[in-house]
Amino acid sequence: MALEAGLRAALRTLAATPHLLVALDFDGTLAPIVERAEDARALPASAAAVRVLAGLPSTTTALISGRALDSLRAVADSPSDTMLIGSHGAETWTGPDGAPLALTPHQAEVLARAVAVVEHVVAGHPGTRIEFKPAGVVLHTRTAADAVADAAVAAARAGLAALDGLRITDGKRVLEISVVEADKGQGLALLRQVSAATAVFFAGDDVTDEHAQRTLGAGDVGVRIGPGETAASFSVATPEAFTEVLEELAALRAAGAPR
Incomplete structure (x- = not known):
C-alpha cells in the first residue's frame, strides 16, 4: 500500500x-x-x-x-x-x-468494592472476564455474545453507580474502571x-x-x-x-x- x-x-x-x-x-x-x-x-x-x-x-x-x-x-x-x-x-x-503507583486508603477501598461488582457481573454473564490492574479493574466482553456483553456492561454500570471516585470508560468490548483520574x-x-x-x-x-x-x-x-x-x-x-x-x-x- x-x-x-x-x-x-x-x-x-x-x-x-x-x-x-x-x-x-x-x-x-x-x-x-x-x-x-x-x-x-x-x-x-x-x-x-x-x-x-x-x-x-x-x-x-x-x-x-x-x-x-x-x-x-x-x-x-x-x-x-x-x-x-x-x-x-x-x-x-x-x-x-x-x-x-501508590493508592490512598480510600482509593484502595473503592477499588476493592469495584472489583467485587465486576466479579459478580462476570459470574453471571458467560464469556465475560475480569482483568485486575493496580489502579482499576476491567470488564472484558470480547468473547461474549453481543446481547450478553450489553447486559454485562449495563449490570456493571448499575452496580458501580453507588461508588464515588471512579473513572469509568467504554472501549472496544471493554469497560475500564479506575480509581485514578x-x-x-x-x-x-x-x-x-x-x-x-x-x-x-x-x-x-x-x-x-x-x-x-x-x-x-x-x-x-x-x-x-x-x-x-x-x-x-x-x-x-x-x-x-x-x-x-x-x-x-x-x-x-x-x-x-x-x-
Whole structure:
C-alpha cells in the first residue's frame, strides 16, 4: 500500500524535528486485536521499525496503553529505554528512578468494592472476564455474545453507580474502571515534557486514544488505526497498514535525524 501524499509529506517534515517523540498504543496499533490479551504480539515489521527509531539519536520511543505496566512489558518486548504509560495514564515508567503507583486508603477501598461488582457481573454473564490492574479493574466482553456483553456492561454500570471516585470508560468490548483520574492525553503530555520533544508522533485505534490525539498541536502528527471519529490528521485501515507508516517514519528519521 502506498502512503497517501499528505501523510508522507507530514512524516517528512516531522522527521526533521530536533527531538522526536514516537508514542504508540499497543493493542490494535502495533499488535492486531486478539481474543486473549496475553496472546497479543506486535507485528514483526512494526516491532523492527520501533527498534530502529529507538536506536536513533534525538529520538524517544514510548508505549501508551490501557494495559497495566506488567502486562504491557510481558507482551510488548520493547527496547529497554522505551518509556511506558500503562492503565490509561495511571501508571508510568520513564526510567529506573520513577516512583511506583501508590493508592490512598480510600482509593484502595473503592477499588476493592469495584472489583467485587465486576466479579459478580462476570459470574453471571458467560464469556465475560475480569482483568485486575493496580489502579482499576476491567470488564472484558470480547468473547461474549453481543446481547450478553450489553447486559454485562449495563449490570456493571448499575452496580458501580453507588461508588464515588471512579473513572469509568467504554472501549472496544471493554469497560475500564479506575480509581485514578488519568487518561492517555495526560500520559502523552508527561512524555512530551520528560523527553523534551520538539514534535510528537502518536498513533492509536480506540476511543481512549482520542484523549492523546486531542493534545497534538502544530508540528505533531496523529494517526488513527481503523474506523471511527477521530481528532487525528490521518487514518489507516489496519495494524498491517500502520506498519508501512512506521517503516516510512523510521527510514526518514534515519536519513535526517539531528546528530
